Amino acid sequence: VNRARFQIDPPLEDSAQLPAVTPPPLPVALQATTAPGDQASHAQDAVQPTEAAPAPMPTLAPAPALTLVADDAEIRHLRQEVAGMRQVIEREMNRFTDERLRGSPVRATALDLMDEYGFDAGIARDVAMQIPLETEAHRGRGLMLGLISRKLPIAPVDPMEEGGVIALVGPTGAGKTTTIAKLASRFAEAHAARDVALVTTDTMRIGAREQLYGYGRQLGIAVHEANSGTDLDQLLERLKDYKLVLIDTAGLGPRDRALAAQLQWLRAARQVRTLLVLPANTSFGDMDEVVRRFGAANLQGLVLSKLDETGRFGNALSVAVDHKLPITWVTDGQDVPDDLHRASAANLVLRLEDLRRAADMPCNPELNHAVA
Structure with a gap:
């Protein structure tokens, strides 16, 4: 029977010219289960030109995880x-x-x-x-x-003409309370004292409330207090019928921890417009820091105070230009309300030379002496 099977298969042509093909040995598992008659068919399959199976990729050991250790001291030194x-x-x-x-x-x-x-x-x-x-x-x-x-950035509209709620912020000694008294007096002259309300958030500093209450009594204007952001919101709701509400905030240094909480009050009250009172008799670096620190209150304008106490206020104008803060008013004395002026670019640049000459002018010594 086996001889008949091999005679039926067609002979290979030019078998003498073909190289001898030796089938690869079968795996042990296949040798045990393959019938003798099937070995010939496996040999024929091996002769057919088939695509070789890709060799299996060698298994690599997992690479160790890279740990980047940042040396903070070196990074700071590099910066x-x-x-x-x-x-x-x-x-x-x-x-x-x-x-x-x-x-x-x-x-x-x-x-x-x-x-x-x-x-x-x-x-x-x-x-x-x-x-x-x-x-x-x-x-x-x-x-x-x-x-x-x-x-120079100049506010196109006087904020008092629009009315509403205006808060003045600034460092200690900037002149916020006096400036508020001047603004209230001007508005009361143009309208009526009953149209203005004053609010103070400086309830801790000794003498702060008394100064504003004193101005309120002189001008016939009511003064109110707010001890927290909630009190301020409720108070402004009660004062919504006033044409103008002026808020006098506590004078805090730019690095004072309480500054952030105070500025948060003003940011939470959306109807409040915040103006920064900046003393012109301060160095450029200090004023620049003040503007950056108080910028969290969403400043909408600038009040330049104490122009009478400096002969070179170009540094204050430089800060306004750098930070693009519109200048609203300038103050140059303690008189209420005379020493308050609407900001004007032409007037400011013309005063540059006048103040410089006044600062360079020698002081006349007092000639009067007490008589014994």
Whole structure:
């Protein structure tokens, strides 16, 4: 029977030229279960050109997890080095710019004047670069003042004309209470004392409430107190019929922990417009920090106070320009309400020279002596 099976299969052509094919040995498991007659068919299948199965990928041991250990001290040191390099580059660039600007006499004069007025060096460079090189010397100062006035952010509308609720915030000694008294007096003269209400949130500092109550008695205006954000919301709801409500907040330093809570009160009361009272007799760096710290109250304007106590308030104008805070009013004395003025770009730049000359003017010694 086996001989008959092999004779039926067709013979291979040119079998002499084909290489001998030796089938690979079967696995032990298959050798035990495969019939002898099936071995020939497996041999024929091996001759057919079939695609080789891909070799199995070797199994790799799992890589150890990478643990990045950040050295905080090294990172801080690296950041300090980068910041230092940036400062060096900026300083060299500014020095190069100053040298180039001072190559023009009219621009050099503008830089010197703005430095005397107290302006920040960056704003002084911006203004000087806008002065054309062919500008005549006698026209340089007027052109410089015009460029400064165009940079100043001035509130287009007096907030008192709109009425509503206005809160004044600022550091200790900025003049908030006196400024509120001036605003209340002006509004009472234009309307009536019964249309104005005063609110104080400074209930802890000795003498703070008494000062505002004293102004209220002089002006015939009611004064109210709020000890928390809830009290403030309820109080403003009761005072909603007043045309103008002025809030005098506690004077806090920019790093005072209580500052955040106070500013949160004002942010929670959506109907409150917050203005920052900034004393002009402060250094540029300190004023810049005050604006950044009090910015959490969503400042909508700026009140420049104590212009009479400085001869170089260009630094205050520089802060307003840098932070794009619209200037609403300026104060220059303690008289209520005379020493309060609506902010004007033209008036502010014209006062730069007047205040500088007044500051440089020598004081006349007292000639009167007591007679024994």
